[in-house]
Amino acid sequence: MMNLTLLPDLLLAGMLIGLAWAALSSDDLRRGVVLFIAFGLLLAIVWARLLAPDLALAEAAIGAGLSGALLLVALRDGSGGDKRAAKRSRLNRWLIDLFVLVMTCLIGWVLWLTIYAEPVERLAQLANAMLDRSGVSNPVTAVLLNYRAYDTLLELVVVLAAVLGVLVVGRERRGYREAGPVFYGLVHWLVPLLIVTAGYLLWVGAHAPGGAFQAGATLAAAGIVLRLAGYDAAGLPDGRLLRWLLVAGTGVFLLLGLGMNVSGGRFLQYPEAWSGSLILVIEVAATASIAAALVLAYRGGRTDGWLFMDNKDKSREVSS
Amino acid sequence: MNNLLIWPVAVPLLSAVLTLLWPRRSTWIGVLGTTLSLLAVVLVSRQVVESGAIELALGGWSPGLGIALRADGLSVLMLLMSTLVSMAVAVYASVYISRSERRSEFWVLWLLLITALHALFLSGDLFNLYVTLELLGLSAVVLACLGGSRESLQAALNYLMLGLLGSMAFLIGVALIYAGYGTLDMAALAAAIESGPTAWVALSLMTGGLLIKSALFPLHFWLPPAHSNAPAPVSAVLSALVVKAALYLILRLWLALFDEVVTQTAALILGLLGGIAVLWGSWAALQAERLKLMAAYSTVAQVGYLFLFLPLLAALPEGTTRDVALGALVLLALTHGFAKSAFFLAAGVIMQRAGHDRIAELGGTARALPVTAFTLALAGVALIGLPPSGSFLAKWQLLSSVFITGQWIWLPVIAVGTLLAGAYTFRLLGYAFAPGEGVGPSLSVGREEIPAVLLALAATLVLGFWASAVWELVPISAYAGGEG
Structure with a gap:
């Protein structure tokens, strides 16, 4: 009977390997990207089967959803060029x-x-044992925002550096045509739903699978849907407010951490009574920054307002 | 006050955030942030010199569950090099980059790069090291494509892909170590890791990933295009600091964490690759027609020298002789850091004045830009390893380690490499000091020429005369407990 319960898992594993192979060996890049998205979704199911719902959520939202969207939009960019993967020699x-x-x-x-x-013996037991003192009851959130909060702070900085890379390389992509009536109706449903889901994921992260990265990715998905429907700004503000959004996560995280340092504790050592609320504050800021960064990456470059600030900057220099 | 340890990371990061928020003040915040980071590093260094290795458990969680920052002699030396070099380069960049449209982005990424370097040198946790590597690689790539030309974008993209491959290999190694030993804290791992399939595969993967990042032959091919096409201040830190970060990690892994696992054969392989890098890199530098390309190939060669030390270190018994050899390795890395950054800055000055960096057309440099020509000469002295530079003492010690261990094969490599370095340096100086109109008339001693010459002086004089400080600091180890 063991074999019967094992069968779906074996099937999943086989399909996962098959999809990975098909995505890698596809000569048509678009086909490869679509296969990659399918691979990501299947991988999310595999994580869920392995009782890692946090990973399943993250993989579905970021690995399959947003990476897939970014890959597709990058393909659209190169529409003038060759869609086929570069041929390598067979031996190679x-x-x-x-x-x-x-x-x-x-x-x-x-x-x-x-x-x-x-x-x-690994750390899971210790992490669970210390959970009472961490301010949250979801061990994954405890690891990400308390025990190893410094890693997460630096990860947010990595996201910031990546989006700066996108901004440095060029102007943003051209937008999309305004949506037709059917899509327009769908957008009106989908965007509020995604925003509420993001809020839920953010809030629930304290005691169940969820958290800033998943919530940020879901919020970014709302932005992407908006952009596809012809709202070129994709829900993002421009100019100074955009800059504040981008640094909110890193800035709040760092300042709170340093605050602990100055007030007698260690860096990022939250007072136990406050840790739950502090973690929530950090997660809200991080969600905003992650969503802004992902949407900006989807827009693909500097916005008009970003340049406008630089222009003002230049005129200042001339006048002074 | 171990709380000090977070400041070398927090100060540049906070400055980066402020720069992004106030782009009009980016130059000021950038230079000020770099200066304050220097101050933070100096405070940490003083603490380490006075009271030995220090540790900060972040968040108040015990290392293992939480993350520890650690500073010992080796990390303090690397920190000092990176902060001093970046200080000088920042002053230079405040002039060089001031006319660029992407000025504010440059300063944000610049400060993020410093954050990443400092975080890497202070980290005491394997997974945290992976995160710092990612940050370092990403900010370096974005800085490298600030030049905006097609070649620089292409080179940066290759750099990105290979960097990601390296990080991935490192990460898989980290995962294996966690699976095998149940912790990521390096002090605990230094005591726990023993020889076995897990340790072998993990060490190979991590070392392989880091070798890509440190551009050891034959994984060096991404370096010359990426380093030579970046803006001058960026090339300077890429060659002087970013490559050294990967080397620093290899040293930590090989000497502290995996010291039970490392075999003489493995060290010999890396040494041989280093030897080929010395010869091939120097030869390519001699053939190079552009100044920055020459400097980039010379980096390939100099990285090779550093790997020559590994088989010697593996052969030497633990104790004073090994510490002396390790000190020489670090001294060579530091000298190269200062000399190569000076060299790239000088090349940048020439490029801005002359509009090109073709070596054969550099005639008249010495008359038009005497300070810069002097910088090139001083940096050349350090690259060859002539007295009184730090690399002279380091190479001397390298030779004496060769004699002690009897690994004679390195002798011809060092000799030929040094001769080739002399050849490419004097070829350059020959053109630079020749009469000609290639560079144009002199304007004045620019603010951007001073930092370069100071860096070159640090490489040739300061590190030469105060080299003993390096040898005193290196044996202060935060991981020594693991060996007992």
Whole structure:
């Protein structure tokens, strides 16, 4: 009977590998991207099967959804050029395949050795034991925003650096035509729903799967839907307010952390009674920044307002 | 006051946030933020010199569950190098970049790069190191494409892809280590890691990823285009600091965490690759027609020298002799950091005045830009390893380690490499000091020439005369407990 329950999992695993292979070996880039999105969704199901709902949410929202949207819009950018993947020589391709296969087997073997053959005590127990003192009851949130909050702070900075990269490289993409009546109706339903979902994910992160990254990605999805419907700004403000949005997460996180440092604690050592509220404040700011960064990445470059500030800047320089 | 340890990370990060919010003041905030970061590093260094290695458990959680920052002799030296170099480069950039449209973005990314470097040198946690590597790689790539030309974008894209591949390999290694030992804290791991398949595969993956980032032959091919097409201040920090960050991590992994795992053969392989890098990089530098390309190839060669030390360190017994060799390695890395940044800044000055950096057309540089020509000469002295530069002492010690361990094969590599370095330096100086009109008439000693010459002086004189401080600091280790 063991085999019967195992069957769907084996099927999932097989399909996952098949989709990954198909996405990588596709000559048509658009086909590859679509397969990649399907792969991401399937991977989310696999995470859910492995009882990791946090990862499942993140993979579905960020891995499949937003990465997929970014890849598709990048393909649209290069519409004038060649849509086919660059042809590598057959030998080259085989060598790469062989290398990847050997590495996969090697890593898989070692992982099997370490996880099943001689398992060691890891940190999950300790993390759960300290949960009372962390201010939240979802262990994943406790790790991300309390125990290892410094990592998360730096991750937010990574997102900031990435979006600056997008801004540096060029102007934003051209927008889309205004939506037809059917799509327009759908947008009116979808955007509020996505915003409410984002708010829910943000709030629920304290005690169940959810949190700033998932909420930010969902909020960004609302922005992307808006842009597809012809709202070129995708719900983002411009100019100074956009800058404040982008740095909100990093700034609030850092200032609160330093506040603890100055008031006698360690960096990011929240007072126990306050930790729940402080974590929520940080998550709200982080959600706003992540959503703004993702939408800006989808818009694909500097906005008009961004340039406008620089222009004012230049005229100042001339006059002074 | 171990709370000090967060400031070298927090100060540049806070300045970056402020720069993004007030783009019109970006130059001021950028230079001020860099200066305050320097101050923070100096305070941390003083603390380490006075009371030995220090540790800060972030969030008040014990290392393991939480993340610890640690500073010991090696990290303080790297911090000092990165903060001093970036200070000088910031002063230079305040002139160089002032006319650029993307000035405010430059300063934000500049401060993020400093944040990443400082966070990396202070981190005591393997996963946190991965995050700092990502931040470092990403901000470096974006800075590298600020030049805006097609080549610089292409080079930056290659840099990004390879950097991501390297980070990915590092991350898989980290995951294996966590699976095998149940912690990410480096002090605990230094005591726990023992030889076995998990440790072998993890070390190979992490080292492989870092080798891409430190551009060791044959994984160096991304470096010359990326470094030579970036704006001058960016090239300077890429070559002087970013490459060293990966090397620093390799040292930490090989000498503290995986010291039980490392075999003589593995070290020998890296040493051989380093040897080829020395010869090939120097040869390519001699062939280069552009000044910045020459500097970039010279970085490939100089990174090779640093890897020559690994087989020697593996062969030496733990104790004073090994510490002396390690000190020499660090001294060589520091000297190269200062000399190469000076070199790139000088190249930038020439490019701005002459509009090109073709070596054969540099005649008249010495008359038009005497300070810059002097900088090139001083930096050249340090790159060759002539006295009184720090690299002279370091290479001397390298040779004596070769004699002690009897690994004679490195002797011809060092000799030929040094001769080739002399050849490419004197070829450049020959053109620069020749009469000609290539560079145009002199204007004045610019604010941007001073930082370059100061960096070159630091490489040749300061590190030469105060080298003993390096040897005193290096043995202060935060991970020594693991070896007992």
